[in-house]
Amino acid sequence: MGPLTPSALEPVETADAGFLATRADALVNWGRKNSLWPMPLGLSCCGIELMAMIGPKFDIARFGAEAARFSPRQCDLLIVAGTLTWKMAQACRTIYDQMPDPKWVIAMGVCSSSGGMYDSYAVVQGVDSLLPVDVYVPGCPPRPDAVIDALLKLQKRIERENPLKRVISGPATELDDTGTGARVYQPNAAVRRSMLDRHPHAPRAPRPLPHPGGEEEPS
Amino acid sequence: MSQAPAQRETRERIAKALEGIDHQTSESRDGMTCVDVDRDGLHETLLRLRDFAGFSQITFVTAIDRHPAEPRFEVAHQLWACAYADRVRVRTRVNGDDPRLPSCVDLWPGAGFMERECFDMFGVGFDGHEGLKRLLMPEEYEHHPLRKEFPHQGIEPDKLYREWDAARRAEWEASS
DSSP: OOOHHHHHHHHOHHHHHHHOOOOHHHHHHHHHHOOOOOEEEETTTTTHHHHHHHSSSTTTGTTTOOOSSGGGGSSEEEEESSSSBBBHHHHHHHHHHHHHSOOOEEEHHHHHHHOOOOOOBBBOOOOOTTOOOEEEESSSOOHHHHHHHHHHHHHHHTOOOOHHHHHHHHOOOSOOSSSOOOOOOOOSTOOOOOSOOOOOOOOOOOHHHHHHHTHHHOO | OOOOHHHHHHHHHHHHHTSSSSSSEEEETOOOEEEEEOOTTTTHHHHHHHHHOOOOOEEEEEEEOOOSSSEEEEEEEEETTTTEEEEEEEEEEEEEEEEOOEOOOOOOOTTTHHHHHHHHHHHOOEETTTOOSSSOOOOOOOOOTTTSOOTTOOOTHHHHHHHHHHHHHHHHHHHH
């Protein structure tokens, strides 16, 4: 960063300025993975660990993810931290739908991963019945180190994504994950829904209920 | 059975306040003074305990489901007398087919939330409570979770969410 002299505005020899050759999608992935903005959905004690993770001691600013916004429109990483009840599930799904594409989800703690010890009528048995989860973090609550590890694993996954495939090969519209040609419900038009870059953790089918009132057949 | 002086004093005060009301006084296993009244005398009992026996504060309203037995629900009001530093528990049995009893919101406005929770969890109605609606469960939910016949994992806990999600899906498909 030198002073802006008149000579800096003139054309320079390429070899003097230095240059960088890369693939376009690698560049996009590099930008995305180092600027994940988390949407903290702190629902119970995991939320406290999440605050510690964002704070100065654990400091996820080192990984470019410290900009926790409380508006889903500005976020691309939903961290479901804590016990999700069925009454809260509508709010959680609404938040996820409001986040712009591309977006990722971390299920923090055993409650959001599987319901945890709350095997009861009030609690969602794993947020993956509502949302596509990218990384699960075990622990009750997990230490901030564990969530940072999940963040790094997610960054490694983002590196391997192929963000430009849709741009080059045209809009991936009428294909769903099962290949039946049925249109997939996604309130955000750009959410991944092609065969090519489909999400590896598509929302699973609702869990069959154990009581006789349930309608689903166990598969 | 010998009673501690403090408890004897409490029971004398209660007996004096409740003269003329059909009630039974006993001591529960945890040592608390209990007053058993029926549904019709409950409101008058609470009123007299508040005004004549010094039980100025209501600390708890809840119910117990003694399922195969009838009357099925045992509703407990716990009161606290600040000036005397003692407590009393007022117990009322109500039937399972008509679980209603008078509300005490007009005596203690703060009892409203506790009665709402009791209604939410047990389905016990409180006459005279304006706006007796569910406190914890979704308002459209049809079952009462702390009743004995309610299964551990619930009855269709995701039903309201799935209906909401299906309605959004239909709206999305109609708009695109």
